[in-house]
Amino acid sequence: MIEDWHTHNYLCRHAVGPLRKYVKAAVSKKIDTIGFSDHFPYEIYQLKDIPYKEYSMTLEEISDYISDAKKLKQEFHEEIQIRIGFEIDYFEGQESLLNRYLSKWKKELDYILGSIHFLEPKEGIWCLDDTRYMHKYEFYGNDTVYMEYFNKMKKMLLSKNFDFDIIAHFDLPKKFNKHPYDKEKIKEKAIELLEIIKKKDKVIEINSGGFRKEVKEPYPSREYIEIMHELDIPIIFGSDSHDPAEVGYRFNELRKIVMEIGYTQLAHFHERKRTFIEL
Numbered sequence: 001m002i003e004d005w006h007t008h009n010y011l012c013r014h015a016v017g018p019l020r021k022y023v024k025a026a027v028s029k030k031i032d033t034i035g036f037s038d039h040f041p042y043e044i045y046q047l048k049d050i051p052y053k054e055y056s057m058t059l060e061e062i063s064d065y066i067s068d069a070k071k072l073k074q075e076f077h078e079e080i081q082i083r084i085g086f087e088i089d090y091f092e093g094q095e096s097l098l099n100r101y102l103s104k105w106k107k108e109l110d111y112i113l114g115s116i117h118f119l120e121p122k123e124g125i126w127c128l129d130d131t132r133y134m135h136k137y138e139f140y141g142n143d144t145v146y147m148e149y150f151n152k153m154k155k156m157l158l159s160k161n162f163d164f165d166i167i168a169h170f171d172l173p174k175k176f177n178k179h180p181y182d183k184e185k186i187k188e189k190a191i192e193l194l195e196i197i198k199k200k201d202k203v204i205e206i207n208s209g210g211f212r213k214e215v216k217e218p219y220p221s222r223e224y225i226e227i228m229h230e231l232d233i234p235i236i237f238g239s240d241s242h243d244p245a246e247v248g249y250r251f252n253e254l255r256k257i258v259m260e261i262g263y264t265q266l267a268h269f270h271e272r273k274r275t276f277i278e279l
């Protein structure tokens with residue numbers, strides 16, 4: 001079975017192609033399940049100083065996103081399973097605001113990816129994986145970026161009102177090949193997070209998008225996947241496609257890596273319920 005749980009589409013303004021093209025690409029690659037996980041609207045937070053309009057669909061567009069997805073689910077049901085989700089950023093203290101907008105759509109969702117893309121130091125919010133903010137790694141130092149990123153992820157995991165199923169791109173700060181200076185310190189922090197993820201019974205995405213970036217490897221790194229396996233943390237695969245051509249991107253390599261480590265199953269989601277499929 002091949003399942004791709006992380007795809008975007010033109011609605012988010014930084015991806016290309018309608019949902020239909022992603023489905024067709026998945027069918028042609030003999031993928032069994034495709035999950036739509038476009039970015040949930042950032043406009044609800046009224047984030048100042050960042051180009052949030054270039055990062056997601058608008059609130060008004062959610063209904064089209066969901067109804068298009070449901071229509072495609074029907075139309076293609078003999079060829080492929082379609083699952084509907086969102087990738088949602090965690091912002092501390094904004095859970096009830098988020099839930100006010102999300103509650104209307106929750107019954108339509110099969111799964112939610114929980115993500116950290118933004119750090120909010122006192123100098124101002126910035127986006128970790130937008131090249132326009134790359135100088136911030138120099139300004140703060142890579143270790144501070146990693147520590148703040150994992151601290152925010154920890155808050156996301158411990159939040160009582162932030163509802164999600166899967167951790168997306170676990171070690172995202174490495175995207176531009178920015179690695180920790182103090183490797184041991186950051187690894188220790190990452191392990192603390194993995195233990196919380198286990199305790200909270202969340203799934204971690206093995207994301208092949210990293211192959212397409214400067215770091216040239218999946219998120220998380222192999223050393224973390226090994227620890228995840230020891231901890232018995234379930235996984236899913238995601239391509240983080242922002243173009244239909246990227247659907248299922250290098251999943252054979254993901255499969256090889258996780259099977260070598262010892263994984264034999266992948267998680268699957270339907271209507272927010274988790275089951276497992278054989279690798």
Ligand SMILES: [Zn+2]
Binds near residue numbers: 008012014039242
């Ligand atoms: Zn995106």
Ligand SMILES: [Zn+2]
Binds near residue numbers: 087115169
């Ligand atoms: Zn993301």
